[in-house]
Amino acid sequence: MPGTHPDVVVIGAGALGAATAWFATRAGLTVEVVERGSIVSGTTSACEGNLLVSDKEAGPELDLALLSHQLWRGELGEFGGLWEFEEKGGLVVAATAGGMAGLTELTERQRAAGIDVREVAADEIHDFEPHLTPDLAGAAFYPQDCQVQPMLMAAHLLRLARELGARVRTGTTVTGFLRDGDRVTGVRTDRGDIAAGHVVNAAGTWAGELAALAGVEVPVLPRRGFILVTEPLPPTVFHKVYAGEYVASTQSSDEGLQTSTVIEGTRAGTVLIGSSRERVGFDRTVSLPALREIAGKALALYPGLAPVALMRTYLGFRPYCPDHLPVIGTDPRAPGLAHVAGHEGAGIGLSVGSAKLLVEAMTGATPTIDITPFRPERFSLQEVS
Amino acid sequence: MVEFDLAVVGAGPAGLSAAVTAAEHGLRVALVDAGTQPGGQFWRHPDEQHPRPDEGRGQHLWSRFTDLRARLHGLESAAATTGRIELVSGHQVWFVEPAGEGFALHLTAVHGETRLPRVRAAALVLCPGGYDRQLPVPGWELPGVMAAGGVQALLKAHRSVAGRRAVVAGTGPFLLPVATGLAEAGAEVVAICEAGSLSGWARRPIDAAAVPSKALEAVEYAALLAKHRIPYRMRTVVTAIHGETEVGAVSVGRLDRSGRLRTDVSLPDLDVDLVAFGWGFTPSLELITAVGASTRVDVDESLVANVDDWQRTDVPGAYVAGEATGVGGALLAIAEGELAALAASRDAGRPVSEASVRRLQRQIARGRRFAAAMHRAHPVPAGWQDWLRQDTTVCRCEETTLGEICDARRELGATDARTVKLLARPGMGWCQGRVCGFAAAKLAKPVGEALTTSDLAPLAKRTFAAPVSLETLATAPTESDGAT
Amino acid sequence: MTDQVSLTFDGVAITAAAGQSVGAALTDAGIRSWRSTRRGGRPRGLFCGIGVCFDCLVTVDGRPNQRACLVPVRDGMRLESGGLREVDARG
Numbered sequence: 001m002p003g004t005h006p007d008v009v010v011i012g013a014g015a016l017g018a019a020t021a022w023f024a025t026r027a028g029l030t031v032e033v034v035e036r037g038s039i040v041s042g043t044t045s046a047c048e049g050n051l052l053v054s055d056k057e058a059g060p061e062l063d064l065a066l067l068s069h070q071l072w073r074g075e076l077g078e079f080g081g082l083w084e085f086e087e088k089g090g091l092v093v094a095a096t097a098g099g100m101a102g103l104t105e106l107t108e109r110q111r112a113a114g115i116d117v118r119e120v121a122a123d124e125i126h127d128f129e130p131h132l133t134p135d136l137a138g139a140a141f142y143p144q145d146c147q148v149q150p151m152l153m154a155a156h157l158l159r160l161a162r163e164l165g166a167r168v169r170t171g172t173t174v175t176g177f178l179r180d181g182d183r184v185t186g187v188r189t190d191r192g193d194i195a196a197g198h199v200v201n202a203a204g205t206w207a208g209e210l211a212a213l214a215g216v217e218v219p220v221l222p223r224r225g226f227i228l229v230t231e232p233l234p235p236t237v238f239h240k241v242y243a244g245e246y247v248a249s250t251q252s253s254d255e256g257l258q259t260s261t262v263i264e265g266t267r268a269g270t271v272l273i274g275s276s277r278e279r280v281g282f283d284r285t286v287s288l289p290a291l292r293e294i295a296g297k298a299l300a301l302y303p304g305l306a307p308v309a310l311m312r313t314y315l316g317f318r319p320y321c322p323d324h325l326p327v328i329g330t331d332p333r334a335p336g337l338a339h340v341a342g343h344e345g346a347g348i349g350l351s352v353g354s355a356k357l358l359v360e361a362m363t364g365a366t367p368t369i370d371i372t373p374f375r376p377e378r379f380s381l382q383e384v385s
Numbered sequence: 386m387v388e389f390d391l392a393v394v395g396a397g398p399a400g401l402s403a404a405v406t407a408a409e410h411g412l413r414v415a416l417v418d419a420g421t422q423p424g425g426q427f428w429r430h431p432d433e434q435h436p437r438p439d440e441g442r443g444q445h446l447w448s449r450f451t452d453l454r455a456r457l458h459g460l461e462s463a464a465a466t467t468g469r470i471e472l473v474s475g476h477q478v479w480f481v482e483p484a485g486e487g488f489a490l491h492l493t494a495v496h497g498e499t500r501l502p503r504v505r506a507a508a509l510v511l512c513p514g515g516y517d518r519q520l521p522v523p524g525w526e527l528p529g530v531m532a533a534g535g536v537q538a539l540l541k542a543h544r545s546v547a548g549r550r551a552v553v554a555g556t557g558p559f560l561l562p563v564a565t566g567l568a569e570a571g572a573e574v575v576a577i578c579e580a581g582s583l584s585g586w587a588r589r590p591i592d593a594a595a596v597p598s599k600a601l602e603a604v605e606y607a608a609l610l611a612k613h614r615i616p617y618r619m620r621t622v623v624t625a626i627h628g629e630t631e632v633g634a635v636s637v638g639r640l641d642r643s644g645r646l647r648t649d650v651s652l653p654d655l656d657v658d659l660v661a662f663g664w665g666f667t668p669s670l671e672l673i674t675a676v677g678a679s680t681r682v683d684v685d686e687s688l689v690a691n692v693d694d695w696q697r698t699d700v701p702g703a704y705v706a707g708e709a710t711g712v713g714g715a716l717l718a719i720a721e722g723e724l725a726a727l728a729a730s731r732d733a734g735r736p737v738s739e740a741s742v743r744r745l746q747r748q749i750a751r752g753r754r755f756a757a758a759m760h761r762a763h764p765v766p767a768g769w770q771d772w773l774r775q776d777t778t779v780c781r782c783e784e785t786t787l788g789e790i791c792d793a794r795r796e797l798g799a800t801d802a803r804t805v806k807l808l809a810r811p812g813m814g815w816c817q818g819r820v821c822g823f824a825a826a827k828l829a830k831p832v833g834e835a836l837t838t839s840d841l842a843p844l845a846k847r848t849f850a851a852p853v854s855l856e857t858l859a860t861a862p863t864e865s866d867g868a869t
Numbered sequence: 870m871t872d873q874v875s876l877t878f879d880g881v882a883i884t885a886a887a888g889q890s891v892g893a894a895l896t897d898a899g900i901r902s903w904r905s906t907r908r909g910g911r912p913r914g915l916f917c918g919i920g921v922c923f924d925c926l927v928t929v930d931g932r933p934n935q936r937a938c939l940v941p942v943r944d945g946m947r948l949e950s951g952g953l954r955e956v957d958a959r960g
């Protein structure tokens with residue numbers, strides 16, 4: 001419509017942009033999504049679709065995960081079939097008695113924080129996962145861990161938003177911002193300017209670059225990860241299965257190569273085997289040492305997979321912030337600008353809770369949970385001192 | 386540490402001539418090939434372990450092969466101080482890793498035990514050839530529908546006839562040897578359905594005349610078609626395949642000048658038990674993209690490697706020859722393989738004959754002109770989507786239908802081939818899009834739009850060039866393990 | 870004359886010429902499909918004939934998912950039709 005401009009421009013058509021578009025249109029806002037590539041061309045198409053509570057400790061990220069979990073099952077429950085939503089539950093396994101002791105301590109803290117978790121004795125593991133190695137000390141089962149197909153999830157949320165009037169412009173790169181003093185009043189793109197009441201930076205791993213274009217600092221950096229994909233198998237891995245050290249690895253700030261095992265079956269019959277974490281910038285060179293380590297650790301858990309063929313591998317860049325918390329909220333340094341980015345290895349699972357909180361913040365509604373731990377300005381110098 | 390001066394991948398016309406030429410120039414060469422014996426697709430022949438007097442039956446340029454094979458065997462047992470070839474048959478390269486200034490090729494046996502898990506070389510000549518290009522047709526997933534090249538491979542290597550009553554369909558000169566090969570082996574060929582019309586050739590007679598041996602072949606095939614009474618029907622396509630558990634019949638249709646299906650012509654179904662389809666060839670590009678070499682789209686809309694007039698890619702030490710630089714037939718592949726070997730030898734400091742280089746360059750330029758004319762005469766018909774139905778399988782592995790691809794575009798807003806693949810799964814299965822990649826890329830675009838490098842390159846990138854077991858990967862030696 | 874080898878397909882004896890591929894041997898025995906697809910349960914056999922399409926997967930001497938068009942026959946070989954690989958916990 002000539003002369004009218006959208007209430008919200010969302011930069012990025014990944015999981016976070018899609019979820020934001022959906023919640024914003026549902027809240028009655030007019031929305032335009034601007035994406036430089038095609039839809040889901042960023043990290044959302046280079047990840048796994050785990051919606052985990054099990055890898056989180058008590059704190060704001062867990063609160064966000066629990067909120068998201070409610071939304072996946074509640075408000076968005078009717079759409080679950082579209083994106084292969086499965087409440088399959090997660091099984092965290094410990095190889096040694098020491099590992100099991102650590103896992104038990106973790107589960108106690110998590111239970112206190114509201115996570116549903118039960119301990120699984122070594123001799124019960126087989127009932128959960130018949131193909132797991134018998135040499136395990138124990139495990140913990142998390143019924144709230146779920147799974148979606150992330151590309152379908154984001155694409156369908158965008159479609160649902162479009163059906164409510166949102167517009168999605170692909171092949172359009174945001175190159176700068178329209179300003180009125182400090183205020184952000186829209187975006188500049190390689191295909192023209194778009195004025196808007198709010199601009200949402202949902203540019204994933206590139207959100208830091210976008211923030212810089214607006215003159216504010218939001219430190220989002222890439223953390224590379226590889227995934228292996230097997231040939232299609234009959235049902236072999238029934239839950240999300242991962243090694244106890246996975247939690248430690250997601251929280252680590254180590255630069256070097258780290259791998260820890262995450263294994264899951266998919267609707268397509270393939271088994272996804274992850275994953276690695278490396279800080280190598282946006283280097284797309286495939287690292288054989290990383291792939292080899294992922295394969296080796298997977299075989300330690302599932303020795304029967306040894307002859308199974310891998311059809312492909314892919315890599316993605318997790319968007320992470322130094323404190324491993326996402327950035328969600330309006331930016332007081334540049335009024336009119338908001339961010340929803342930096343979800344590291346959990347952006348699929350956390351997308352819906354994050355988007356809901358952000359839309360609440362933009363519309364002045366009462367936040368469902370405390371959003372301040374995610375405020376975008378938390379990294380700026382005055383806060384540190 | 387590098388064990389070889391040169392590794393050649395592929396022992397077809399291009400790779401075989403590259404390996405032999407390079408070793409004759411003093412290089413230590415590893416020749417890696419997936420086949421159990423050298424020859425590639427063109428010179429597939431019966432198992433040499435069980436010699437047959439009619440080994441060369443149905444072959445072309447066979448003496449070129451037996452000559453190269455004899456030289457190869459000589460070089461396999463040559464003294465270690467001179468040029469030498471180590472032949473590694475029955476192994477597929479599944480991964481290419483940079484190794485210092487050179488390359489490490491990771492190998493896995495096609496079946497049975499892996500003899501050599503890794504080959505390291507200072508330079509690479511990649512000659513991976515290609516495979517038949519396919520277009521989906523309703524019913525093409527029924528047993529009894531095969532790639533034309535596959536039918537030919539059964540005949541040449543196994544003396545096995547894939548059916549009793551066949552139709553050979555698609556486009557291009559390759560339909561001729563397949564049809565005549567079947568007929569010579571005793572099958573009834575009820576028709577060759579050629580989508581093109583040969584008038585295309587007449588428009589560029591200079592190009593066709595550029596390679597005299599091709600004209601000779603045409604005469605030979607004409608005689609065979611007459612002998613076996615094989616109708617050669619131009620502007621004719623197979624539009625549907627019928628049968629419950631295997632092929633029983635096909636529907637055929639006529640194309641107009643612009644390549645669209647004519648609705649005013651109705652032709653009777655053909656009762657057949659074999660359909661051999663070939664729409665030209667798709668080069669194998671995974672190794673080329675794995676080394677980081679740049680690519681372009683050729684006249685036939687295939688993604689091919691960019692090479693200079695020495696067969697060099699833009700990656701130092703990496704050369705490409707044969708179909709992977711553009712589909713052009715065996716003679717061109719032989720010349721390119723030889724030139725790539727001369728370039729690699731020269732770049733390694735060996736003297737090479739400038740006259741040979743110039744002769745090969747002229748021959749290659751001629752061959753390329755011929756190939757371009759051939760591609761123009763045998764395009765994929767503009768109307769190939771006319772006879773598809775919503776329930777037609779496009780991706781054979783994942784059983785993705787046309788309707789699902791349309792939904793990904795229309796409903797979900799996929800605007801390119803990669804996104805269609807992510808949302809509807811064409812190309813996500815066992816073959817990783819080798820069979821449906823061309824069609825899926827076309828279907829992801831508005832009808833009639835030409836494919837570009839940015840459509841094809843993301844689909845051609847296959848980090849694992851062949852499936853590899855978890856065990857093989859978990860125990861793979863890597864360059865990061867340090868000196869060994 | 871070429872040597873003959875004997876093999877079985879789903880327990881039924883077939884013969885082949887030594888040096889042939891499993892796919893060729895099955896074709897000569899009049900067998901055109903030996904696998905069913907995961908989604909549609911549709912029959913599949915040889916398609917590309919050269920190891921590219923993976924339509925021809927067959928179990929050879931207990932090893933699943935071998936490409937019939939590439940594996941040479943051997944005397945006494947056991948071929949089995951089927952679909953997906955069963956994973957064994959013991960590895």
Ligand SMILES: Cc1cc2nc3c(=O)[nH]c(=O)nc-3n(C[C@H](O)[C@H](O)[C@H](O)COP(=O)(O)OP(=O)(O)OC[C@H]3O[C@@H](n4cnc5c(N)ncnc54)[C@H](O)[C@@H]3O)c2cc1C
Pocket residue numbers: 011012013014015016017034035036037039040041042043044045046047048049050051172173174175202203204205206210223224225226227274275315316317318319340341342343344345346347348349350
């Ligand atoms: C190996 C791996 C495994 C993972 N596994 C999981 C998992 O199991 N569960 C989970 O929840 N998360 C997982 N993640 C993390 C998850 O993938 C990310 O957190 C999530 O996809 C981020 O979504 P996003 O929308 O923020 O970013 P993206 O999907 O990257 O979207 C950002 C979009 O912004 C666009 N963009 C950038 N700059 C511009 C510009 N200037 N103009 C216009 N558009 C622009 C990009 O093109 C991109 O499409 C994993 C990640 C990796 C790498």
Ligand SMILES: Cc1cc2nc3c(=O)[nH]c(=O)nc-3n(C[C@H](O)[C@H](O)[C@H](O)COP(=O)(O)OP(=O)(O)OC[C@H]3O[C@@H](n4cnc5c(N)ncnc54)[C@H](O)[C@@H]3O)c2cc1C
Pocket residue numbers: 394395396397398399400417418419420424425426427428476477478479512513514515516517533534535537538559562666669672706707708709713714715718850851919
């Ligand atoms: C099935 C088939 C049958 C054909 N039959 C004929 C015919 O009868 N007449 C005709 O004129 N033309 C035929 N062609 C076309 C003909 O193949 C080419 O013109 C010619 O062979 C090209 O030679 P090349 O050396 O480039 O490749 P090819 O002959 O295709 O040789 C490539 C070799 O590389 C190997 N290879 C590829 N990737 C790897 C890897 N990752 N690791 C290890 N090895 C690898 C392949 O197994 C193959 O042996 C056929 C093509 C195909 C696909």
Ligand code: FES
Pocket residue numbers: 535914915916917918919920921922923924925926936937938939
């Ligand atoms: S027939 Fe295609 S892989 Fe065997």
